[in-house]
Amino acid sequence: MYKLFLLLLGLLAAFIARAEWRDPTTPGNLPAAPLLATPGSAAALTLSAILITDNGKRAIVNGVTLKAGEYLDDDTQLLKILPGHVVIRQHDTVKKLTLVPSVKKPLK
Secondary structure, X not given: OHHHHHHHHHHXXXXXXXXXXXXXXXXXXXXXXXXXXXXXXXXXXXXXXXXXEOOEEEEEEOOEEEXXXXXXXXXXXXXXXXXXXXXXXXOOEEEEEEOOOOOOOOOO
16 A cells, blocks of 8 residues: 555656646736847846735746846846836846737727
């Protein structure tokens, strides 16, 4: 019985190790985030989530959870966190990263 339990536990661990964990609340139709930037260009930044609670605001940029004022790397600082977007400074350039691409339609 003990050997069967260990075998099942090992199979479960192997299954979990191979499974891809994905946030179920992330829309499936957004393009995949680039993991690395091309050499010589500014790093590609992807805003994954904005978390606003009573304890404060946090944003997830390139998989890293940041508060306003913190640095993603040496040249990239998160300046502001707002409900739909964040403002960052990268290489002395201020940029706005939106959570979901805008779908505004022009008025006729």
